[in-house]
Amino acid sequence: MTFRKYLVLAGVALFGSVGDSLLSRGMKEIGNISVAHLQAVILAVRNPWVVGGIVLLLAFFAAYMTALSWADLTYVLPATSIGYVLLALIAKFILHEQVTAGRWLGILLITAGVGFVAGGPALTPIAAHENLADHEPEVASIRGES
Amino acid sequence: MKHAYTWGAIAVIVTASVTGDVLLSRAMKQVGDVGELWRHRGMLTVIGRILRHPYFVLGMAAMAVAFFSLLFGLSWGDVSLVAPASASLTFVGNAAAANLLRHERVDQRRWIAAALVACGVALLAA
Secondary structure, three states, X not given: OOHHHHHHHHHHHHHHHHHHHHHHHHHHHHOOOOHHHOOHHHHHHHOHHHHHHHHHHHHHHHHHHHHHHHOOXXXXXXXXXXXXXXXXXXXXXXXXXXXXXXHHHHHHHHHHHHHHHHOOOOOOHHHHHHHHOOHHHHHHHHHHHO | OHHHHHHHHHHHHHHHHHHHHHHHHHHHXXXXXXXXXXXXXXXXXXHHHHHHOHHHXXXXXXXXXXXXXXXXXXXHOOHHHHHHHHHHXXXXXXXXXXXXXXXXXXXXHHHHHHHHHHHHHHXXXX
16 A cells, blocks of 8 residues: 555545535535425525535545545445545534434444555455456457356 | 335345445456546546446445445435434444455554444444
């Protein structure tokens, strides 16, 4: 794991949580969308908060795909769940939502989980082997099976 | 009846997002280290390789199913049930699926991490 790779993981957590917060803020401005008027969701794209949220979620997706290209799924998911903690902090200090004792306990558990997995290897041997292998035969065999 | 619909939606969300994550992870492992590819072949090659990968397309389709099931689930049940239940079950489901299908070595450390995060997410969204 290089410093750049940790930066990508931080990007996954940061872009995801800030993007969600912007979307949430934008959708609250727009108000409830009834099931009978689902097309109203298209108008939401004119809201600058929603646009910002979408841009950040695209960045999140790019960072997530990059991380999955060199790390296991079971590493990336817990390691980037620190984003849930960021989301709670944004909710409390910027959106001024109530953060209850139960939620702080949740934050504590997530932080413990992140610490647990971040100390281990990012890529396990079998997945690493697949990464190096020539993929053509594998793809062919998958097509043959299905 | 509404209760059954809500849990049905949660089951679909969890199944679809676990399927999507496993497929996307598999696609990206086969595409290779994006940072390296970018440096040697350029951005367009990387994006083209990802978008043309069949597992990537299937993974995106599964993610779309998960997203719309979430919208349906939210219209039937409370957000405080649907969001934490689906997020925490997805964490545990992903650990199991990665172990069985992706052959990632999900050791004790990762199981504990998945369980801690799942409990944390459930508490956070409660």
